Amino acid sequence: MSMIPTLTNVEQESIAEIVHLISLYPLLYDEPEEEVERILKSFGLEHLAHKKYLTYLMYCLDAYTPDDRDYEKLRDTLYSNSIDNAKLIKGKIQEALRIGAHCPAIKTIYDIGAGHEGYADILQEVYPNAKIILIDKAKIKSTKYKTKKMTAEKFLDNLKPSSSTLLFFSEFFHCKGRAKKLLVHNNAARCCILVNELLNNPFIKFRLQQTDGDLIQVSDVVSLLKLNGNGSDTCIRHSRYETMFPYYMVSYYPIKFVKPKKTPPNRSGKL
Numbered sequence: 001m002s003m004i005p006t007l008t009n010v011e012q013e014s015i016a017e018i019v020h021l022i023s024l025y026p027l028l029y030d031e032p033e034e035e036v037e038r039i040l041k042s043f044g045l046e047h048l049a050h051k052k053y054l055t056y057l058m059y060c061l062d063a064y065t066p067d068d069r070d071y072e073k074l075r076d077t078l079y080s081n082s083i084d085n086a087k088l089i090k091g092k093i094q095e096a097l098r099i100g101a102h103c104p105a106i107k108t109i110y111d112i113g114a115g116h117e118g119y120a121d122i123l124q125e126v127y128p129n130a131k132i133i134l135i136d137k138a139k140i141k142s143t144k145y146k147t148k149k150m151t152a153e154k155f156l157d158n159l160k161p162s163s164s165t166l167l168f169f170s171e172f173f174h175c176k177g178r179a180k181k182l183l184v185h186n187n188a189a190r191c192c193i194l195v196n197e198l199l200n201n202p203f204i205k206f207r208l209q210q211t212d213g214d215l216i217q218v219s220d221v222v223s224l225l226k227l228n229g230n231g232s233d234t235c236i237r238h239s240r241y242e243t244m245f246p247y248y249m250v251s252y253y254p255i256k257f258v259k260p261k262k263t264p265p266n267r268s269g270k271l
């Protein structure tokens, strides 16, 4: 353990970065949770030796090989974070939606890559009359909402776009950078979109290199939304959890929803 760097150089950094730094440190990869807990304490990071953070940290360590990610562990942490920070998240969602200015009456919300029902509860408070459906490629446990086990790609291919539909992507694009092309999917681009994604920081960059580009930078999401935008978009930097990662909340609204015109039949018979 003597090779573990002291934290003096990063003391000024956010806890989020410390978590990433530790999670990237190779010697920790094969350590059991108890040992990781002991090391955190020896660094004076008792506040991170809490069960909730440890679960996430163990996820980060396990996730070194992208194929080995255990989403069950991650979901437990993400779910409890969304519950614990519901008020803060709700405020940021409302802020992003309000600045968007063209926010229409939302009737249906699809939480894409939902993972758990924590966000649906918050979205339901923001839009009490909307119907919320959770989409994920893996099975989602939910007692309150309709769920669909389906990839986002397949879901969007079959979606009927509408400006009264909100597509919510939270912590989705960093899982597979290639998925960001979904933002310019023809059907997605004609709906309202709200994205909550990890902030770019040096450790995220490192993970990008390690994952061969699969872990993307938030600027990609923002520029894609702009590129896509004939509507308005807004980007809010926020620390979602007091002790965890900084995020960007991005919203995008199509200015007006144009139904594809039906070409009238040519009755004259002339060309």
Ligand SMILES: C[S@@+](CC[C@H](N)C(=O)[O-])C[C@H]1O[C@@H](n2cnc3c(N)ncnc32)[C@H](O)[C@@H]1O
Pocket (backbone or CB within 6 Å): 071, 074, 078, 079, 082, 112, 113, 114, 115, 116, 135, 136, 137, 138, 150, 151, 152, 153, 169, 170, 171, 172, 175, 176, 179
């Ligand atoms: C990091 S978790 C985020 C969970 C939740 N949205 C949140 O912010 O707490 C990413 C989720 O996206 C799902 N996912 C990843 N790729 C997907 C795809 N191509 N189609 C549908 N779901 C996908 C994973 O199964 C996982 O539940």
